Amino acid sequence: DAKTTQPTSMDCAEGRAANLPCNHSTISGNEYVYWYRQIHSQGPQYIIHGLKNNETNEMASLIITEDRKSSTLILPHATLRDTAVYYCIVRAEYGNKLVFGAGTILRVKS
Amino acid sequence: DGGITQSPKYLFRKEGQNVTLSCEQNLNHDAMYWYRQDPGQGLRLIYYSQIVNDFQKGDIAEGYSVSREKKESFPLTVTSAQKNPTAFYLCASSMEWELNSPLHFGNGTRLTVT
Numbered sequence: 713d714a715k716t717t718q719p720t721s722m723d724c725a726e727g728r729a730a731n732l733p734c735n736h737s738t739i740s741g742n743e744y745v746y747w748y749r750q751i752h753s754q755g756p757q758y759i760i761h762g763l764k765n766n767e768t769n770e771m772a773s774l775i776i777t778e779d780r781k782s783s784t785l786i787l788p789h790a791t792l793r794d795t796a797v798y799y800c801i802v803r804a805e806y807g808n809k810l811v812f813g814a815g816t817i818l819r820v821k822s
Numbered sequence: 823d824g825g826i827t828q829s830p831k832y833l834f835r836k837e838g839q840n841v842t843l844s845c846e847q848n849l850n851h852d853a854m855y856w857y858r859q860d861p862g863q864g865l866r867l868i869y870y871s872q873i874v875n876d877f878q879k880g881d882i883a884e885g886y887s888v889s890r891e892k893k894e895s896f897p898l899t900v901t902s903a904q905k906n907p908t909a910f911y912l913c914a915s916s917m918e919w920e921l922n923s924p925l926h927f928g929n930g931t932r933l934t935v936t
């Protein structure tokens with residue numbers, strides 16, 4: 713059972729920041745938030761993950777609220793190639809068993 | 823260039839036949855996984871392996887079998903007992919099972935059974 717809630721779809725203008733929200737209100741203290749994306753007919757690609765501090769890498773930033781019940785993935789300057797399904801995942805209680813929900817379809821438009 | 827190779831990309835079989843999907847990784851990862859994806863849905867875990875010669879059932883293991891005789895390889899057999907085998911199958915690996923190591927995915931095999 714997915715533990716996260718994401719909007720079904722979002723649009724973003726090319727060159728603007730894309731902010732993808734995720735609710736995970738039942739997250740427990742030792743569970744990480746992961747973000748992956750999947751371009752059509754390809755395997756998912758890891759983007760970023762975090763526990764409670766904000767994280768940034770070359771692809772994106774992850775902002776986690778202080779109560780950890782929600783997070784936002786930020787793509788700072790979206791391009792057409794960022795059009796994909798974005799999955800927000802809370803890692804299961806043990807091991808590396810990730811549960812993928814339906815994700816958010818992000819459409820970047822010129 | 824390290825990565826995960828799934829072959830073939832497209833596979834067609836007749837109903838009642840078993841079929842084996844290949845997954846090879848050269849990332850020296852201990853853990854490997856098989857997921858299934860149906861149109862418009864997320865991924866569902868079929869089987870996973872924490873280490874060589876060990877594997878565990880995921881959420882939808884019925885009708886599938888796996889083996890893990892080598893660290894690099896984790897083949898998935900879709901048996902005739904699987905009621906709805908047509909799907910997109912994704913293999914993944916991670917450095918370790920217990921630690922927070924990201925999954926690396928292959929580009930999938932699209933299986934069509936008629």
